[in-house]
Amino acid sequence: MAIGTAGYTAMLAVMALQRLDVTPASGDVLVTGAAGGVGSVAIALLAGLGYRVIASTGRRETESGYLSGLGAAEIIDRAELSAPGRPLAKERWAGAVDSVGSHTLANVLAGTRYDGTVAACGLAQGMDLPASVAPFILRGITLAGIDSVMCPARRRAEAWARLAKDLDLTTLDAMTGHAVLADVPTLGDAILRGEVRGRIVVDVNR
Numbered sequence: 001m002a003i004g005t006a007g008y009t010a011m012l013a014v015m016a017l018q019r020l021d022v023t024p025a026s027g028d029v030l031v032t033g034a035a036g037g038v039g040s041v042a043i044a045l046l047a048g049l050g051y052r053v054i055a056s057t058g059r060r061e062t063e064s065g066y067l068s069g070l071g072a073a074e075i076i077d078r079a080e081l082s083a084p085g086r087p088l089a090k091e092r093w094a095g096a097v098d099s100v101g102s103h104t105l106a107n108v109l110a111g112t113r114y115d116g117t118v119a120a121c122g123l124a125q126g127m128d129l130p131a132s133v134a135p136f137i138l139r140g141i142t143l144a145g146i147d148s149v150m151c152p153a154r155r156r157a158e159a160w161a162r163l164a165k166d167l168d169l170t171t172l173d174a175m176t177g178h179a180v181l182a183d184v185p186t187l188g189d190a191i192l193r194g195e196v197r198g199r200i201v202v203d204v205n206r
């Protein structure tokens with residue numbers, strides 16, 4: 001359960017990057033919402049596969065050590081990406097796993113290198129996408145949508161098989177907290193305040 005929907009979604013996103021030929025040799029891969037569930041597992045998977053990972057977080061002061069421990073090589077402040085930006089920016093990463101949406105996803109697309117791919121799976125900042133077509137028609141960028149719910153059975157099975165092979169269990173332990181059912185309301189508030197990191201397994205029998 002430590003992997004959960006977030007970890008499985010992160011795997012689907014990594015598979016999408018690989019399907020679209022983003023390899024460790026292509027360049028850096030950015031992970032937004034880095035200290036969250038999807039972000040944490042995505043960092044661990046990508047670093048384990050040999051990618052150089054840039055982690056974008058709003059909690060650099062407190063979570064840099066945690067993110068480096070998962071395998072992030074560079075940590076940037078999410079404020080760099082969260083405000084309205086230009087249609088095209090300096091090319092900084094070959095691929096990205098974005099769980100944030102809105103202006104962040106627009107800026108991630110604008111900063112993606114020629115022929116790169118961005119896997120979009122979340123909306124932590126917002127459901128809107130205030131972007132232009134410039135990254136698509138001038139840099140050949142691909143925006144790959146990730147949906148864990150209706151994902152076909154064959155790809156779902158592949159994702160879980162890949163998780164069994166590619167996700168280091170010690171790293172998974174390091175990103176996993178534990179709670180009991182009575183903790184859930186408090187945890188819910190903490191999630192909304194952006195204070196929970198990684199994954200939390202709730203033991204429903206305690």
Ligand SMILES: NC(=O)c1ccc[n+]([C@@H]2O[C@H](COP(=O)([O-])OP(=O)(O)OC[C@H]3O[C@@H](n4cnc5c(N)ncnc54)[C@H](OP(=O)(O)O)[C@@H]3O)[C@@H](O)[C@H]2O)c1
Pocket residue numbers: 005006009032033034035036037038039056057058059078082099100104120121122123124125146147148149191194196197198
């Ligand atoms: N497509 C699918 O099938 C699928 C499956 C699972 C989840 N999701 C979506 O993916 C997203 C991430 O899920 P999760 O389980 O990883 O959630 P989570 O654990 O709550 O993590 C979300 C992370 O996003 C960042 N964040 C939060 N508010 C933000 C804001 N206003 N602006 C920018 N960044 C913000 C925070 O990271 P930092 O503190 O590091 O900045 C936070 O830890 C959610 O939107 C969820 O609904 C989609």
